[in-house]
Amino acid sequence: MNETRITINTDGGRVVISVTGDVDLSNADQLEREAVAAIANDTLDVVLDLGRVGYLDSAGLRVVYSLTSRLRRLQIDFAVAAPEGSPARRVIEMTGMAAVAPLVSG
Amino acid sequence: MESDGTLPAMAVGELDEQATERLRRIEAVTDTALAHLDTDELLHELLERVRELLHVDTAAVLLVDPKAGDLVATVAIGIEEEVRQGVRIPVGEGFAGRVAAERRAVVIHHVDPTNVRNPLLWARGIESLLGVPLLTEGRAIGVLHVGSLTPREFHTDEVELLQRVADRAALAVDARRARLDRSAATALQRSLIPGRLPVIPGLDLAARYLPAVGDGVGGDWYDVFPLPLGRVGLVIGDVVGRGLDAAVVMGRLRSALRAYALDWPDPAEVLSRLDRKLQHFEAGQMTTVLYAVFEPSFQHVAIASAGHPLPVVKVEGEAPRQLEVAVDPPLGVGLDLTRHSHTVELTSGTTLAFFTDGLVERRHQSIDVGLAELRDSLVGDTAEEACTSVIRRLLGGFDPRDDVALLVARCATLRADVPLDVELPALPASLAQLRAAVRRWIATAELGDDIEFRALLALGEAATNSIEHAYGPAGGTVRVTMGLDHGALVAEVHDRGGWRAARGENRGRGMSIIEECADDVVVDRTDQGTTVTMRFRVGKAEDR
Numbered sequence: 033m034n035e036t037r038i039t040i041n042t043d044g045g046r047v048v049i050s051v052t053g054d055v056d057l058s059n060a061d062q063l064e065r066e067a068v069a070a071i072a073n074d075t076l077d078v079v080l081d082l083g084r085v086g087y088l089d090s091a092g093l094r095v096v097y098s099l100t101s102r103l104r105r106l107q108i109d110f111a112v113a114a115p116e117g118s119p120a121r122r123v124i125e126m127t128g129m130a131a132v133a134p135l136v137s138g
Numbered sequence: 139m140e141s142d143g144t145l146p147a148m149a150v151g152e153l154d155e156q157a158t159e160r161l162r163r164i165e166a167v168t169d170t171a172l173a174h175l176d177t178d179e180l181l182h183e184l185l186e187r188v189r190e191l192l193h194v195d196t197a198a199v200l201l202v203d204p205k206a207g208d209l210v211a212t213v214a215i216g217i218e219e220e221v222r223q224g225v226r227i228p229v230g231e232g233f234a235g236r237v238a239a240e241r242r243a244v245v246i247h248h249v250d251p252t253n254v255r256n257p258l259l260w261a262r263g264i265e266s267l268l269g270v271p272l273l274t275e276g277r278a279i280g281v282l283h284v285g286s287l288t289p290r291e292f293h294t295d296e297v298e299l300l301q302r303v304a305d306r307a308a309l310a311v312d313a314r315r316a317r318l319d320r321s322a323a324t325a326l327q328r329s330l331i332p333g334r335l336p337v338i339p340g341l342d343l344a345a346r347y348l349p350a351v352g353d354g355v356g357g358d359w360y361d362v363f364p365l366p367l368g369r370v371g372l373v374i375g376d377v378v379g380r381g382l383d384a385a386v387v388m389g390r391l392r393s394a395l396r397a398y399a400l401d402w403p404d405p406a407e408v409l410s411r412l413d414r415k416l417q418h419f420e421a422g423q424m425t426t427v428l429y430a431v432f433e434p435s436f437q438h439v440a441i442a443s444a445g446h447p448l449p450v451v452k453v454e455g456e457a458p459r460q461l462e463v464a465v466d467p468p469l470g471v472g473l474d475l476t477r478h479s480h481t482v483e484l485t486s487g488t489t490l491a492f493f494t495d496g497l498v499e500r501r502h503q504s505i506d507v508g509l510a511e512l513r514d515s516l517v518g519d520t521a522e523e524a525c526t527s528v529i530r531r532l533l534g535g536f537d538p539r540d541d542v543a544l545l546v547a548r549c550a551t552l553r554a555d556v557p558l559d560v561e562l563p564a565l566p567a568s569l570a571q572l573r574a575a576v577r578r579w580i581a582t583a584e585l586g587d588d589i590e591f592r593a594l595l596a597l598g599e600a601a602t603n604s605i606e607h608a609y610g611p612a613g614g615t616v617r618v619t620m621g622l623d624h625g626a627l628v629a630e631v632h633d634r635g636g637w638r639a640a641r642g643e644n645r646g647r648g649m650s651i652i653e654e655c656a657d658d659v660v661v662d663r664t665d666q667g668t669t670v671t672m673r674f675r676v677g678k679a680e681d682r
Contacts, residue, residue: 036367054367054573057602058566087573089598090647119591126654127647 038066045076052084055092064095068102077109079136082120092120093127100133111136177314181213184307188284189215192296196264196285200227200234201311202278209234209281217285220258229278231255237269238278243297244269247289259285268292270301272308279308320355323382327355330389331543335362338370339560339575340436342548344521346529350380350496351537357384357425358494358541359392363399364567368434368574371399374492374545375427375446387423391416391469395429405429405442406466406477413444413469413477424470428492432484434574435581436549439490442479444469447495450512454487454551458513486582487551489524491516496540497532508532521546554583557621564605564616564633572601572618579620585627589674593620593629596655599648600631600670608635608668626657627674634667 036053049067071078080099082088096112103110111134114121124130175183185197196216200209203226211225230239232255237244246253246267249260254267262285269283282304327349335343343362349355357377365371373395377388394415398408408429416423428446432439441448441461445468452458463480467473491512498508515531518524524546533542552558558579562568573594580590597618604616620629653659656672 054570056566056569056573056598057605058366058569087594087598089595089602090651091602093647122591123595123651127651 036063038063040066040070042070045074046079047071047075047077048079048081050081050084054087055085055095056087056089057091060091060095063092064098067095067099071103071108073106075108077111078103079111079113081113083114083118085114085118085120088120088123090127093123093129096124096129096133110134113137177311177318178213180310180314181307182215184303185213185215188282188300188303192284192300194284195287196262197283198285199272199280199282199307200225200238201272201280202229202238209238212280217258217262217264219262220256223258225256225258227256233259233267234269234281234283237271237281237283241271241273241276241278243271243301245292245297247291249285263287265289266292268297268300270297270304272304272311274308274312279312282307319382323355323385324349326382326385326389327359330385330392331359332361336364337561338362338364339558339562339571340550340552340578341370341432342521342550343546344525345545346525346542347544348496348529348533348538348542350539350541355385356380356496356541357388358496358543359388360492360543360545361392361396362545362547363396364571365399365431366567366570368570369403370432371396372430372432372492372545372547373427374494374543375425376494376496376541376543377423377425379423387420387425390420391425391427395427399429399431403431404479405431405440406479409442409444409466409469410477416470417472420470422470424468426468430490430492432547434570435578436574437484438481439484440479440481442466442477444477447493447498449493450491450509450516451482452489452491452516453485458489458516460509460513484549486549489516489521489546489548491524491528492545492547494541494543496538496542497528497544499540501539516546521548524548552579552582554579554622557619559617559619561615561617564609564614564635566605568605568616569598569601572616573598576618576620580627583622583627585676589627589676592655593627593672593674596652596659596672596674597629597631599651599655600672603637603648603670604631604633604635604668607637608633610635622676625676627676629672629674630669631672632667632669636665637663637668 036055036059039050041048047070049070051063055063100110113136115137121135124135181199189197198214198217198220199212201212203210208226208228211220214220227235229235233244233246233253249264249267251260254260264285264287266286266289267283269281271278272280272282331347335345345360357379359375361373363371377384391412395408395412398411402408426445428443430439430441443465445465448461448463450458450460464478466477498505498512500508511532512528515528516524517527525544528544558575560575562571576594576597580593601616608614614633614635617632620627652672657675658673660671662669
């Protein structure tokens with residue numbers, strides 16, 4: 033990925049995955065692979081920070097949904113960080129995903 | 139002449155008379171009537187006649203492979219195996235090697251393993267050998283040798299005769315090699331310079347490449363490619379040198395630059411890596427290159443130049459000027475240095491003319507004259523018109539002495555009353571190009587953040603559907619139009635395929651997003667394709 037960057041920060045049992053740039057069909061799969069690879073099985077909780085994502089569509093939502101269901105199975109806490117009014121938050125709210133993946137303002 | 143292979147003492151006049159007639163026949167081989175023969179066919183024809191002329195059993199030509207410095211058996215008669223085995227003999231070694239190294243005729247009366255290195259020659263039963271060099275401009279480019287299966291002398295006149303044949307052969311081989319080099323270089327150049335530039339919404343592109351007349355192509359090149367997330371890369375460069383070697387280096391640099399461009403957003407970084415690659419793998423080669431990256435909005439372009447002339451910039455309503463930013467040294471000069479990128483602001487309608495020095499350099503004339511002519515002639519409403527105008531003005535009267543490359547990029551002027559209309563390959567990478575175009579158009583129409591968000595998302599979903607579901611592996615295109623109509627933004631996404639049902643988990647959410655975003659959606663599926671028409675009422679978000 034080029035200007036879409038994924039940064040992983042691990043602090044104790046918490047993994048923060050920060051994404052900047054646009055997420056669409058061209059890079060969603062890669063985002064998912066990198067995110068999954070960063071999460072060890074002894075992780076306690078994961079935050080996916082989409083606050084600096086400029087565009088996110090259903091391809092990106094698929095990643096959010098997939099992470100939500102996988103982490104639930106592993107009993108790892110999961111939250112999506114995106115401030116009110118940010119593009120990612122608007123899409124998540126618009127599609128009812130907020131009920132599935134807990135949203136925090138970042 | 140006697141046919142037993144030995145030459146009796148005969149009158150010089152007699153040999154001359156017969157030989158002259160036969161030599162005429164040999165010379166006829168190298169004449170224009172046989173110009174269509176390739177090198178091997180020509181040499182074969184020559185050897186046939188040599189064998190007849192000198193009453194020998196074998197005849198062979200070995201040519202120097204300039205890269206390895208070896209003699210390579212190229213054509214042979216009577217000892218065809220020499221060619222089949224691809225015999226290589228280092229210059230200076232053995233019989234043929236000696237002929238090439240000493241650049242003079244060598245005669246061996248009795249062949250044995252001590253004086254002939256190539257086992258094929260003595261295994262064949264050759265008793266006597268005569269070899270002469272193929273010389274052009276004092277260099278040995280090969281060896282012509284004849285052999286006899288019975289012991290024989292070679293008369294001085296015969297040696298001279300064979301040398302004259304070799305001289306003709308050398309000229310013909312040299313000319314054919316140069317021609318082959320030229321056509322290979324031209325073919326390579328043609329295959330590497332884009333015949334059609336990519337379609338990039340909002341960036342009007344046109345280019346010209348004119349090879350130098352007479353002297354074969356050089357190493358000029360240009361390239362334009364879409365990058366991830368709507369950015370666009372543009373390259374123009376000039377490898378020092380001419381002919382096939384320069385064209386090959388150019389091809390390698392072009393590919394390497396594209397590869398680095400995919401991974402590194404900063405032009406200076408890309409050129410630094412390209413420099414490292416050039417110095418390591420093509421030591422001794424020097425090249426100038428300019429690499430520019432347009433931001434998706436086309437409001438900025440980042441430029442780094444390695445010794446390459448800077449573009450002429452024409453901002454609407456202003457006089458054209460040559461860009462003035464620092465130029466770093468060319469690639470390949472062997473300095474470990476820091477390269478620099480410069481960001482240039484663009485406005486709609488700005489034209490950039492990138493060029494190689496062949497465009498503005500003239501003998502007995504300052505480069506400033508050419509540059510002034512370029513500035514003056516950069517006119518026209520489209521990039522294509524600008525190219526035509528510049529070439530006509532600078533090269534109208536004469537053929538270029540050096541290669542000329544010209545690449546004009548014009549940031550299209552967007553207007554709210556002119557609908558956006560873009561057609562892109564139905565590939566995931568097109569989505570970023572599409573968003574960049576839509577963002578630019580919506581900004582021009584001043585429709586605000588909320589419409590931008592909704593239109594981007596709805597168009598993105600509809601285009602994603604076309605990309606994922608409309609076509610088989612053969613692919614196709616997706617076309618997007620948008621314009622204002624009775625207080626609403628109307629956008630259409632059109633493909634020529636038939637959507638199949640969504641596959642996989644969590645798919646098929648796109649349509650509900652479109653319905654959520656747009657105030658009105660119509661999906662029209664026909665045999666000719668699918669069109670999704672979306673309307674967005676223009677106004678504040680609270681009014682919805």
